[in-house]
Amino acid sequence: MDDPIVTITIVHYNKLEKLKNTIKCIENNTEVPYKIKIYNNGHLNNKIDNYLSHLDENGEIEIIYGNTNIGCSPARKKLFNNIDTPFIASLDDDMYVDDAWFEKTKNIFNSNPQLGVIGIPFVHTDENVRSGGRNIKISRNVVRVSDINWTGIDDTKKYLHVDDVPAGSMVIRREVLDEMIWDDNYFIGFDDLDKGIQLMESEWDAVMTTDISFTHDQTTRSDYQKTRKDFNKFHQSYCHFIEKWGYRLPIKEHFIYYYLFQLPNGAVSYLNDIRKKSGHIYRNNS
Structure with a gap:
């Protein structure tokens, strides 16, 4: 049997x-030898434990068990350790890969040795438009981020250049890890932006492919949203981002993340509910 050429890494938190x-889609749609590594981010119950133990005992998949939820960036840092395949795929635990996804991605890598990271756009289960990929502009130490608008994108081009790709839907050359390190000081928020700036400062190009798309399963969001509503963790991540890079967000977002989000979570949730009723919401642009 041929040696694996890609290690598929998955951060899992209570979405059995x-x-x-996700694993079934990988098995059905991946035509090259591969490995799977899963980081179970703290949450265990009997069903999760039985399933992961079965995978682990059969030697099919490497499982790393975390005692607590440490956040996505620290978990990915652990998953990316001791990689021996030429490529690494980073997936969320609710991201379903497309047919022949890796063959198509590998062909793009082979077409341009300067490409270090390829992001794959995804479609939410409750939407019909693609998402993923961002451009980053830095001026006078202010960071402005703009999402890729996929409406009207020319699909005849295999990829488009971007500054950042989604961490839960990307493939990366192993060599890029010499210049890009997952920062384990981010629990939630700003880890993607940190990654994007690292890529911008590296010698590698980042692109989004146009002829592949994944499905992001967001049919139920309650447990996930509870974690996402820890506004204080966003504040802590933003403070670390400022200290590390010396950059800040535009004034409105800076006020929200730096000042508002250090209030008690209940108070921020209350204010956010009021904003929702008026058609506004505090969005995560990190």
Whole structure:
């Protein structure tokens, strides 16, 4: 049997059925030898434990068990350790890969040795438009981020250049890890932006492919949203980002993340509910 050429890494947190679907899609749609590594981010119950133990005992998949939820960036740092394949794929536990996804991605890598990271756009289960990929502009130490507008993108081009790709839907050359390190000081928020700036300062190009798309399963969001509503963790991540890079967000976002989000979570949630009723919401642009 040929040696694996890609290690597929997955951060899992309390989404067992979606994780099963993610693995099933990998098995059905990956035509090259591969490995799978899963970091279980702290949450265990009997069903999760039985399923992961079965995978682990059969030697099919490497499982790393975390005692607590440490956040995505620290978990990915652990997953990316001791990689021996030429490529690494980084997936969320609710991201379903497309047919022949890796063959198509590998062909893009082979077409340009300067490409270090390829992001794959995804479609949410409750939407019909693609998402993923961002451009980053830095002027006078202010960082402005703009999402890629996929409306009207020319699909005849295999890829488009971007500054940042989604961490839960990307493939990276192993050599890029010499210049890009997952920062384990981010629990939630700003780890993607940190990654994007690292890529911008590296010698590698980042692109989004146009002829592949994944499905992002967001059919149920309650547990996930509870974690995402820890506004104080966003504040802590933003403070680390400022200290590390010396950059800040534009004034409105800076006020929200630096000042508002250090209030008690209940108070921020209350204010956010008021804003929702008026058609506004505090969005995560990190």
